[in-house]
Amino acid sequence: MAKIKKVVLAYSGGLDTSVILTWLRDTYDCEVVTFTADIGQGEELEPARAKAKKMGVKEIFIDDLKEEFVRDFVFPMFRANTLYEGEYLLGTSIARPLIAKRQIEIANKVGADAVSHGATGKGNDQVRFELGYYALRPDIRIIAPWREWDLTSREKLMAYAEKRGIPVEMKRGKKSPYSMDANLLHISYEGGILEDPWKEPEASMWRWTVAPEKAPNKATYIELTYKKGDITAINGKAMSPATVLATLNQLGGANGIGRTDIVENRYVGMKSRGAYETPGGTIMLKAHRAIESITLDREVAHLKDDLMPRYASLIYNGYWWSPERRMLQEMINASQATVNGVVRLKLYKGNVTVVGRKSDSDSLFDATIATFEEDKGAYNQKDAEGFIKLNALRMRIAAKRKRGKT
Amino acid sequence: MAKIKKVVLAYSGGLDTSVILTWLRDTYDCEVVTFTADIGQGEELEPARAKAKKMGVKEIFIDDLKEEFVRDFVFPMFRANTLYEGEYLLGTSIARPLIAKRQIEIANKVGADAVSHGATGKGNDQVRFELGYYALRPDIRIIAPWREWDLTSREKLMAYAEKRGIPVEMKRGKKSPYSMDANLLHISYEGGILEDPWKEPEASMWRWTVAPEKAPNKATYIELTYKKGDITAINGKAMSPATVLATLNQLGGANGIGRTDIVENRYVGMKSRGAYETPGGTIMLKAHRAIESITLDREVAHLKDDLMPRYASLIYNGYWWSPERRMLQEMINASQATVNGVVRLKLYKGNVTVVGRKSDSDSLFDATIATFEEDKGAYNQKDAEGFIKLNALRMRIAAKRKRGKT
C-alpha cells in the first residue's frame, strides 16, 4: 500500500485526538493537518488551535460551521419530522456528514492523501464519517486509529500519552464517567452506568436542560414562524437558522424540555443505551408537525410518514451523501412549498404543547366544512353513503363467499 | 327497496339517539332493538335501560365489553406502537369495530334486518361502523339518520324531541360546548372554539386529567410487566387488561399525562381539530417502545415502524375487519413472542419518562459487546473496516464516474 504523505485529522483538542495526532506521525511518518469545527458544541476553539500549534502542526483549520450545520443539515432533516426508532432526534448522526464534507474539502485544498478521525470501531460514527469521505472522494485513504492501534483501553491510552509527553490536562470530560458528544442540536451521553439499561442516570449527568422539577412554575408561550417548512422567526423576530436553534435550546433547556433515555440499535449490529438532551429539536419536531397539520394535503403527509423511518435510518446509518437520501430529500423539499404559517406553543416543565396554528396563505383547514353546525351545503352528507358502500364492496363480496369472519 | 322490520340501534340513552329511536319508528314503521355497551365511557348504563323501557323498547341489550375492548382491540393495536399522523392514539377509532361487531351479533340473534347508529355524515365514525357492519354481514340494511333526515341542526332536533315528547333532560353534555366521545382508552373533544385551530381550549374543557400545573410536585414511579407485548402487571401486581388500562388512566390522569391537541385529516376528506385525553394510552405507548427496544431485533423493529403508519390509517379509516388489517396483525403478533420483561417509568407533571427496562428471558442488549471498556474479543473492531468499505463501494464507483457530488 502506498505511503501516506499528509493526513487531515478531525481534531477536537482533547486528549484522544491529541494522542491520535502523535500516533499518526509515529506510525505513518506523515504530516498531520488539523481541522476543528465549531458546530455549536459549546467549547472554545482557540485552545484547540493553541494545542495544535504547540504540537507542531503547520496547517490548522478552525471553522465556524454553525449556520451551515443548521441550514443545510438540521433544517432539511426536520422537514421530514425525522425520528429514529420512534425516539431519537439524530443529533449526532446529522453532524457527521458536515464534518466529513469539510474534511474532504480541506484534504483537497492542502493536497492530503488521507483523513483520520477519533471514532471507535464499535460505533456508528466511524460509518458516518467514512461513508461521507468515500462518497465525496472515492480514492481517499482513511485512518481509523481505534481500529488499528493497540491502545485498546483508557489505561493504555493514558500511558501512551504520558510516554509521548501529551499534556494530561487535555483530558476532556475528566469528571464525567460518560462518553459525550455535543453540537447545536444536542448533547449525548453513553457509557458509565448507562451500560445497564435498568439503571436511571443520576441527575448530575444532564448538562443542557434543567430537570422538569426545577423548571419555572409558570409556562412560557412562544410563536414560531415557518417558511417552506423552516423556522424563520421566533415571537415575530426574524433569525438566522443557527440563532433559531440556539434560542430554542435556551427556551427548551430552561423549561426542562428535551431529555431522552433510550436503547437504540446501532448500524454495526448491537444495541446500545444512550441519553440525549435535544431541547430545541424537541420543540421543532412538535411545531413542525403542527404547521404541517393545517398546510399539507393528507396523502402527502401520509406518504411522508410512511417514508420517514427509512429516511431516518439513512441518516442514522451514515448515508447522508448517498443518492437515495438525496432523492428522498427532493420529495421532502417539494412537499414543503406550502408549509408556511405560525405555530403557538406552551413550554412547561418538560412539556411542549401546541396551543395554536394558523396559515393565512396555505391553510387547508376549512371551518365551513368541518363544522358541527349547519354548513349551508358546503358538504353533502349523503355523499358519504356511496363512499362507504364502494369502499365496503370488496369486503361484502368476500363475506358473501363465507369469508372474512373471525 | 324492501321494508324494514326490525332494526338494532346503537343507543347511548342520550337525547340524540333517543330522537333517532323515535324517528326510526316514525319513518320506517319498524321495531327498534336498543344496544348499549359499557366500553368504559364512565356513564351509568341503567338509566339507558330505563329510558329505553319507558320508550317502549321490548328488546334491550346492555353489555359490559370493557375486557373484550382492551384485550382484543386496544392491546393488539398497541403492539404496533400505533399513532395516526404522529400524534393521535386512535381512542375513538379502536372502539367502533367492537360496537359494530356486537351490534351485528345482536341483529343476527334477534332476527333484525337493519342496524342504525347516531354518527353524522361528516365524520369518520359512520365509516368505521358501517365498514364493520358490511364486513360482518354483507346484506345488512344500514340506517344512518344524520344522512337521511332533515333535522340538520340542533334547533330542529330539539323541536322534534319536544314535539314527540322525548324528555329534554336526556340531553347529554348539556353544559359542554364540545362534542365528546369517551371509552376506556380516551375522551375526545370536537367543535366549539376548537373549530378555530389558532385558539387554545379553555382549561375547563379537560375532564380526565389534571393540568400538569396542578399535578403532584413529586414524581410517581411505576413498573409495568410485559408478556408477549401486553401489560400483565403493574408494580408486580397481576391485572386483567381492562384493569391495567383503568389503573394507568388513574395514574396518568393524576399526573397530568395524556393531553393532545391536533388538527387531523379525516377519511372523508376534510381536516378537523380534535383534543384528546389518553392518559393510560400515553404511558403504554412509551413503555411498549421501551420494552421492545431491548427485546426486538433491529430489523423486525424497523419493519414494524415502516408499516405502522399504514396500520394506523387502516384503523383510523375503519378497516379493522378488513383482510389487510388482519394480515398485518398476524405479522405484528408474531413479532411479540419475545416482548417480555419489565419497564420502569417516572410520571411527573405531564411527562412519562422511561428510567429502566429489563428482560431476563429475552434481552438482546449485550453489555459485553456495547461497552466502552475492553470487551475481551467479543467484538472485533477491525470488522468495521470491511463493513464500511463494502457499504461504500457503490458510492465510490459512482463518485469515480464524477457523480454523487452536490
Place this chain on the structure above:
Amino acid sequence: MAKIKKVVLAYSGGLDTSVILTWLRDTYDCEVVTFTADIGQGEELEPARAKAKKMGVKEIFIDDLKEEFVRDFVFPMFRANTLYEGEYLLGTSIARPLIAKRQIEIANKVGADAVSHGATGKGNDQVRFELGYYALRPDIRIIAPWREWDLTSREKLMAYAEKRGIPVEMKRGKKSPYSMDANLLHISYEGGILEDPWKEPEASMWRWTVAPEKAPNKATYIELTYKKGDITAINGKAMSPATVLATLNQLGGANGIGRTDIVENRYVGMKSRGAYETPGGTIMLKAHRAIESITLDREVAHLKDDLMPRYASLIYNGYWWSPERRMLQEMINASQATVNGVVRLKLYKGNVTVVGRKSDSDSLFDATIATFEEDKGAYNQKDAEGFIKLNALRMRIAAKRKRGKT
C-alpha cells in the same frame, strides 16, 4: 341546485356519446360543447366533427394531443417502471387525466359551468375523469349520464336513439362483442366472453398485434437511445415522443408482442377481467429497466421499486392530478438524470429480450471490479469478512439467547 347553462362533453362521435349529447339537452336544457381528442386511438376525427355539426353543436373542439400525451403522461409514467398489480401497463388510466385537463381548459375558455363524460358508474374511468375535473376546477358541475339516466341497458339506449333520431350507423364497434378503448399506448377489451375468467378470448378479438404464431420467423433487433429516462431515438434515428411510441407499436405489433389477459381489482371495489394490447409499452418497460440496470444506483433503484406499486395505484385510481402523485414524480424524475445510454433488444414472436445495454456517460458497471479474473486490487476480498460479521452480529446475539431457530 343551480341550472346548468353550458356543458363540455367528451365526445367520441360514437352512438353512446351522441345519445348523451341529446340527453343532456333534453334533460338540462343546456348548450353542449363537444370535445374530441386524438390521443392515438386510430380513428378519424373529422367524422366526429361532422356528426356534432349535424346535431347542431356550435362549439366543437378537436385536438391532436398525441405528443402531449406521450411526452407529459406516458413517458413520466414509464420512468417509474409502472405496472399495476404486476401485469397492467395502465394504458387507459394514463389517458384520462389528459382528457380531463383539456376538457376543463375548454370549459374555462367557453365559459361552461359543467362537464360530462360517457363512462359508466361501475368503472374506474368515471373516477379518473372526475378526480381530474375536481382537482383542476373544484366548483365544476359534473354530469355522468350513466349514473343518472334510466337507459340502463343497450336496448333502452338504442330505443332512445331511434326515438330521438340519432343515426344508428354511428354505432361504434358494432361487430365487436367487447367494450373497447384505445389510445397510442394500448387498446383494451372488456365484456363479452371475458366476463368468464376461465374462458380464453377468441383469436379474432385482438386488433393491434399479430398472434405470436403468425409473427415473423426471424427476430428483429432494435436499439433504443435513452436521455434522462426517456427514449429519444430508435436505431439511432431521433424521434418525437409520439413517434417513438407509434414506431414501437408497429414493431411490437408485428412481432406479436404486448398481449395481456388479466383479472384486475377496480378502485370501485369489484374484480374485472380485461385484455390489453400494449406492444410499444411492453418493449419500453423491458428496455427502461435495462438501461436503469447499469445507470442507477442500487438503493435508488430499490427505493423506486418499493414505491412503484403505490405510484401505479395512484394512476390506476385516478389520482394523477393529486399532490402525492406529483410529489412522487419529483423523486422519480430526479432519479433519471443519469439514465442515459442505449439498449439493444431482440423482438421475436411475443418475446422482448434485452441483449445489450451501454452508457458511455453514466454506466456504473465496473468490469474491473466484477470480474472473475484477478482484479489487481480494485476490490479487497477480505473486506467481505467484516461486512458479513457485522451484518450477522444481531442474529448471532439473538441466537446466543437461544432464539432464532425454527
Place this chain on the structure above:
Amino acid sequence: MAKIKKVVLAYSGGLDTSVILTWLRDTYDCEVVTFTADIGQGEELEPARAKAKKMGVKEIFIDDLKEEFVRDFVFPMFRANTLYEGEYLLGTSIARPLIAKRQIEIANKVGADAVSHGATGKGNDQVRFELGYYALRPDIRIIAPWREWDLTSREKLMAYAEKRGIPVEMKRGKKSPYSMDANLLHISYEGGILEDPWKEPEASMWRWTVAPEKAPNKATYIELTYKKGDITAINGKAMSPATVLATLNQLGGANGIGRTDIVENRYVGMKSRGAYETPGGTIMLKAHRAIESITLDREVAHLKDDLMPRYASLIYNGYWWSPERRMLQEMINASQATVNGVVRLKLYKGNVTVVGRKSDSDSLFDATIATFEEDKGAYNQKDAEGFIKLNALRMRIAAKRKRGKT
C-alpha cells in the same frame, strides 16, 4: 484464535472444492468432513463420494434435499411473487439457506467446530452461506478460502492442484467459459463475455431451455392446481413439490421459456451481469399471480406487492434465516389460505400466457357485479358519485386555495 479441529466443507466434487479440501488440511491441520447435497443441479453425486473417499475423507454426507428445497424454500418464496429488481427469480439465492442449514446440522452431529465453502469474496453467496451459519450457530468458525489464500487466479489454483496431486479431470465446466450454478429452480451463468453488458451471449451458452426459435410450432396447454398458494397438481395429476418443479422445468424448457439476461446489483456493492434459465419458475410466477387475481382481496394483494421488493432483497442478500424474513413470511403465508383453484396456461416459444383461472371455493370474481349488462341491482351506480366526491374533497379544498395547479 483457537485451533480448528474439524470442519464441514460444502463439497461439490469439482476441482475448486477439491483444492479447498486439501488446502484446509494443509493450512489448519484439521479433519475435513464433506457434505454434498442434491438440490437438483443435475449432476451425479456418487462421483463426489468416490472422490472424497479417494482423498481420504472419513465422514462423507450426501443428501437428497430436492423435496425439502422446493417445499420449504422455493414454494414459500413464490407465494410472494418474488422478483429481485423486477427480473431475477432468485434461483441461486434461495438454495443457499438450505445448504447452510444442513451444513450446520452436520457440524452439530459430527462435533465440528468450523464450516467452509467455495464461494468467492466478491459474490453474494458467501454472504448467504455465512449469515445462515451465524444465525443457526452463532459461535461457528467459518473458513472462506477464497478470501484467505493466495490462489487468486485460476492459474495459481491449477498449479496448486497439480502440486498436491489433485486430479485435473475433476475440473468442472471445463468447456464452458462461464461460471455456472444450478439447482432445481435454475441454472445461472456469469463471467466470460457476459462481463461486457453490451454483448449478447452466444446461443451455445444456454443449457436448460431450447431457443424460442427451436421450440415446437404448436402451443402446449397446461392446467395447474393450487392449494394455499402452492401447486399440488399438473393437468389434474397430483405431484410432490419437487416433481411439480421438475415437470414445469421440462415443459418450460421444451417451449423456450425462462431465459433472463440482466445486470443486477450485488449486496457487496458492485453491479454484475448474469444470465439465468428458470423455466419452471417463470411459469410458476405467472400462474401464481393469476390464481391470486381471483382469490385475493385487493388490499391484501397490494400490501403483498408493496412488500415484495423488500422480501426479495432479504432473500437475495442472504437473510432467509433472519427474524424479519420470518415475520414477513408469517404474513405472506396467512394471505394464502384462500389461494385455491386452477390456472390454465398456454406455453409457446418463450411465452407463458394465462388463458383461464377459476376457483370454486374462493373466487372473488363476481360476474353479476362486473357485467356490462343490467345487473338487477347488485351494484348501485349512484354510489359512485359520493365515492368520487369524498375522495376528491381534499383536492377541491386545496384547489380553492389556488393550489394544485401545475
